[in-house]
Amino acid sequence: MLASRSWLSRPLHERSTRLFLGALIAALAVVTLLNLALPAGHPLHVSTYTVTLLGKYLCYALLAVAVDLVWGYLGILSLGHGAFFALGGYAMGMYLMRQIGDRGVYGHPVLPDFMVFLDWQSLPWYWHGFDMAWFAFLMVLLAPGLLALVFGFLAFRSRVTGVYLSIITQALTFALMLAFFRNEMGFGGNNGLTDFKELLGVDLTTDATRLGLFLATGVALALGYVLCRAIVASKLGRVCVATRDAEARTRFLGYRVERFQLFVFVVSAMLAGVAGALYVPQVGIINPGEFSPIFSIEIVLWVALGGRGTLYGAVIGALIVNYAKTVFTGVMPDAWLFALGGLFVLVTVLLPKGIAGLLGYRRPRRPPDSSTTPREAST
Amino acid sequence: MRMIRSLVQGLLCLVVVALAAPAAVAAPDDDGQALLEALDTRSYADKGEAIEALVASGDERTRRWLDALLDGKLQRHQDTGRFVVVLENRGRQWPVADALSGERLGEMSRRELDRIGINNALRGQLHSTLAVLDLRVDDVRARREAARELLGNVEAAMLAPLQQRVADEADGEVRRLLEQAIAIHRLGQGDAAAVEGLAGSLNPEARAALRAAARSDDVALAEAASGALAGIEQKLKLNRGVETLYFGLSLGSVLVLAAIGLAITFGVMGVINMAHGELMMLGAYTAWGMQQLLPGQPGLALILSIPAGFLVAALAGIAIERSVIQFLKGRPLETLLATFGVSLILQQLVRTLISPLNRSVVSPEWMSGSLMINEGLSLTLNRLFVLGFALLVFAGLMLVMRRTRLGLEVRAVTQSRAMARAMGIRATRVDILTFALGSGVAGLAGVALSQLTNVGPNLGQNYIIDSFMVVVFGGVGNLWGTLVAGLSLGVINQVLEPWAGAVLAKILVLVFIILFIQKRPRGLFPQKGRAAEG
Numbered sequence: 001m002l003a004s005r006s007w008l009s010r011p012l013h014e015r016s017t018r019l020f021l022g023a024l025i026a027a028l029a030v031v032t033l034l035n036l037a038l039p040a041g042h043p044l045h046v047s048t049y050t051v052t053l054l055g056k057y058l059c060y061a062l063l064a065v066a067v068d069l070v071w072g073y074l075g076i077l078s079l080g081h082g083a084f085f086a087l088g089g090y091a092m093g094m095y096l097m098r099q100i101g102d103r104g105v106y107g108h109p110v111l112p113d114f115m116v117f118l119d120w121q122s123l124p125w126y127w128h129g130f131d132m133a134w135f136a137f138l139m140v141l142l143a144p145g146l147l148a149l150v151f152g153f154l155a156f157r158s159r160v161t162g163v164y165l166s167i168i169t170q171a172l173t174f175a176l177m178l179a180f181f182r183n184e185m186g187f188g189g190n191n192g193l194t195d196f197k198e199l200l201g202v203d204l205t206t207d208a209t210r211l212g213l214f215l216a217t218g219v220a221l222a223l224g225y226v227l228c229r230a231i232v233a234s235k236l237g238r239v240c241v242a243t244r245d246a247e248a249r250t251r252f253l254g255y256r257v258e259r260f261q262l263f264v265f266v267v268s269a270m271l272a273g274v275a276g277a278l279y280v281p282q283v284g285i286i287n288p289g290e291f292s293p294i295f296s297i298e299i300v301l302w303v304a305l306g307g308r309g310t311l312y313g314a315v316i317g318a319l320i321v322n323y324a325k326t327v328f329t330g331v332m333p334d335a336w337l338f339a340l341g342g343l344f345v346l347v348t349v350l351l352p353k354g355i356a357g358l359l360g361y362r363r364p365r366r367p368p369d370s371s372t373t374p375r376e377a378s379t
Numbered sequence: 380m381r382m383i384r385s386l387v388q389g390l391l392c393l394v395v396v397a398l399a400a401p402a403a404v405a406a407p408d409d410d411g412q413a414l415l416e417a418l419d420t421r422s423y424a425d426k427g428e429a430i431e432a433l434v435a436s437g438d439e440r441t442r443r444w445l446d447a448l449l450d451g452k453l454q455r456h457q458d459t460g461r462f463v464v465v466l467e468n469r470g471r472q473w474p475v476a477d478a479l480s481g482e483r484l485g486e487m488s489r490r491e492l493d494r495i496g497i498n499n500a501l502r503g504q505l506h507s508t509l510a511v512l513d514l515r516v517d518d519v520r521a522r523r524e525a526a527r528e529l530l531g532n533v534e535a536a537m538l539a540p541l542q543q544r545v546a547d548e549a550d551g552e553v554r555r556l557l558e559q560a561i562a563i564h565r566l567g568q569g570d571a572a573a574v575e576g577l578a579g580s581l582n583p584e585a586r587a588a589l590r591a592a593a594r595s596d597d598v599a600l601a602e603a604a605s606g607a608l609a610g611i612e613q614k615l616k617l618n619r620g621v622e623t624l625y626f627g628l629s630l631g632s633v634l635v636l637a638a639i640g641l642a643i644t645f646g647v648m649g650v651i652n653m654a655h656g657e658l659m660m661l662g663a664y665t666a667w668g669m670q671q672l673l674p675g676q677p678g679l680a681l682i683l684s685i686p687a688g689f690l691v692a693a694l695a696g697i698a699i700e701r702s703v704i705q706f707l708k709g710r711p712l713e714t715l716l717a718t719f720g721v722s723l724i725l726q727q728l729v730r731t732l733i734s735p736l737n738r739s740v741v742s743p744e745w746m747s748g749s750l751m752i753n754e755g756l757s758l759t760l761n762r763l764f765v766l767g768f769a770l771l772v773f774a775g776l777m778l779v780m781r782r783t784r785l786g787l788e789v790r791a792v793t794q795s796r797a798m799a800r801a802m803g804i805r806a807t808r809v810d811i812l813t814f815a816l817g818s819g820v821a822g823l824a825g826v827a828l829s830q831l832t833n834v835g836p837n838l839g840q841n842y843i844i845d846s847f848m849v850v851v852f853g854g855v856g857n858l859w860g861t862l863v864a865g866l867s868l869g870v871i872n873q874v875l876e877p878w879a880g881a882v883l884a885k886i887l888v889l890v891f892i893i894l895f896i897q898k899r900p901r902g903l904f905p906q907k908g909r910a911a912e913g
Binding site: 077151154155157158159160162163164166167168170171172174175178179181182293297300301304334337338340341342343344345347348349352 | 651703706707711712713714715716717719720721722723724726727728730731844847848851882883885886889890892893894896897898900
């Protein structure tokens with residue numbers, strides 16, 4: 001490996017990354033072409049509705065990559081990544097709310113509709129600044145990042161790992177969900193933020209904007225993937241994998257394990273925040289339901305189905321599960337929970353390496369063990 | 380047959396005629412008529428006196444007249460001057476009865492009748508007068524009700540009959556209430572001696588009277604009243620404290636019930652069972668189903684559903700262990716995901732097979748109602764039962780773990796699986812039994828919960844995070860820790876609730892636990908020794 005190559009561009013020379021990026025770019029190009037070039041009546045035409053749906057899937061894919069980064073390579077099963085996703089989404093939602101300006105139902109020049117409805121007189125302090133795009137986009141990264149930093153700092157410092165960490169991340173997102181459901185919080189209560197008009201001065205409802213958002217999500221996924229790949233392939237990534245497989249041993253070798261964990265955890269949270277921020281303008285609403293612990297566990301299933309510790313597996317899993325969800329809830333909504341529940345059981349019992357394992361791509365490392373420390377030989 | 384019927388009819392006719400005759404013909408039932416005549420006056424003050432005269436007369440029809448007067452149904456016929464009681468004042472033609480004899484007079488047009496009107500002052504007077512009248516009934520409960528009605532509603536004219544009642548009354552509770560009612564009245568008149576009678580009373584009326592007296596110009600009276608008020612406030616504060624503690628313990632007992640099964644499977648086996656809440660749901664549905672099987676016998680159904688709920692949940696637990704968990708040994712995070720899948724399936728199964736809607740389970744009579752400690756404090760019985768049940772289940776589990784062969788083997792496997800196997804303990808069998816035990820306890824929790832909330836497919840989901848919190852807070856693998864953690868979290872939640880609100884209290888508790896885990900990653904009562912590693 002050449003020393004001149006920066007760590008960030010290194011993954012671009014890997015075969016698997018090139019394959020993934022190639023497939024992603026090809027898919028983006030095909031969808032764009034089918035959407036723009038073909039007339040609406042054509043059987044192969046991809047409608048704008050479908051484009052937005054695909055954009056939503058790509059957001060989930062980016063979220064799944066973020067989860068895979070911490071679960072697959074760090075051994076931290078976060079059951080609270082939905083919280084980071086939702087925080088990023090809320091930051092974006094607040095910006096979009098401020099963009100509505102006086103075009104709301106009540107026509108108030110500054111206050112969003114729900115605040116006028118609740119008879120608030122002035123904007124709460126934490127809503128200031130969200131009328132500026134740069135500030136809002138910064139917050140998309142900082143809000144989840146800071147939460148992850150504080151939470152991770154406390155948790156990793158006192159060596160809360162494994163099952164305990166999973167449970168308290170779940171409690172974290174549950175607490176946030178309860179908090180955001182409160183009207184007094186100033187985030188729209190259980191209705192959340194919605195009724196968006198435009199983003200960066202562009203009307204959100206037009207077909208061109210929809211396609212643009214889809215492509216932007218695709219680019220974000222590509223960049224996120226490369227970033228994660230770069231982290232994983234770096235020396236830092238090696239330490240992470242060592243931590244995953246034998247935390248105590250890594251610590252004895254002189255590595256400050258908690259620092260590595262914290263860094264990767266924060267990066268992952270920020271990626272999740274970006275995914276949430278791209279998700280909100282496409283689906284047009286953000287509400288506290290995104291904080292629900294079930295959603296966070298579902299993300300983990302996407303990763304498990306695709307194959308953890310591979311990154312591309314996370315993308316595959318997210319796409320498959322969400323496509324299946326769309327189909328099922330349309331055709332027979334009652335069966336969806338059976339299918340999802342069955343998938344959880346089947347994947348964990350029969351497919352511990354997920355679809356990536358089925359593809360036969362052999363990674364040289366030993367397969368990840370979910371417990372952070374090697375337990376004594378079981379049974 | 381026919382002869383008999385006609386005979387009976389004839390007799391009946393005779394009786395009716397005989398009854399109706401005196402009232403219809405020899406009308407001047409002078410006393411009653413005179414008393415009612417006095418009511419038919421324009422002056423409300425005179426009416427008030429007439430009412431008092433009525434009560435003083437001791438006429439047994441007084442109650443009926445006053446009731447009718449209160450409802451605006453005591454009326455007078457314009458032409459005959461006869462007093463009637465309107466039985467039904469809807470439409471144009473009203474069925475009426477003679478006020479004096481009670482004889483039914485058929486229908487009269489509303490235009491022929493004049494109502495004997497009352498105003499608000501009279502209405503108040505009537506209420507308290509009726510209450511005094513009610514004090515003469517035989518039923519103790521009705522008497523207490525009537526006495527309570529009198530608090531703050533005593534008029535000067537009622538004092539004499541009331542004091543007579545106090546002297547005659549056999550029931551202590553009624554006597555106490557009446558004395559208070561009289562004291563409230565005296566206090567209103569500025570009688571400082573009455574304060575003593577109200578000291579320590581928790582009735583809102585007594586407090587209102589004392590508060591009014593505390594503002595009076597009479598210094599001695601005001602001082603005495605504020606002294607008594609302070610005493611009452613003290614007592615109320617204690618009451619509120621006890622109430623909060625009770626609700627907290629009640630909530631805590633539910634948490635303990637929900638978490639203790641988890642503490643066994645999680646703590647002892649290292650298995651994260653996300654379907655634990657759904658096992659509780661199965662227990663709750665068993666209680667519901669038992670009640671459907673035994674309609675009209677909620678008590679028996681509930682008692683039977685305790686073993687049934689245990690069995691159903693334990694069998695479901697064994698099925699989960701055999702089909703899923705045994706393949707995921709030593710991979711706790713995967714177990715978490717798989718059992719979460721199981722929980723989704725169980726939820727949907729109930730939704731499909733039974734109903735997505737909530738079902739309510741009827742509480743048996745001996746569990747409904749409440750235990751009254753004093754006027755300001757009553758403890759609902761169903762919560763008390765659940766609290767007791769939780770402690771019982773806990774004691775039972777402790778007994779199993781400490782005193783039985785199974786408990787010994789479970790503890791051995793927990794501490795060192797390999798060594799236990801080497802000593803001839805069949806670890807797989809222990810796993811199955813432990814999981815069945817934990818699941819069965821979840822079923823028991825469900826049966827208990829069915830008495831507190833509605834039974835629905837989401838029942839378990841609402842408790843799963845809380846119960847994990849309890850187990851982690853208490854220290855994994857420690858049943859005492861679970862008990863202490865559950866009860867204290869319940870109490871903390873209730874203490875926070877008044878000033879933070881229910882949701883915020885819950886959030887604060889969650890944040891508190893998250894921070895607590897940072898400080899003590901192994902919970903309140905950490906395991907020591909080898910079992911602590913890993």
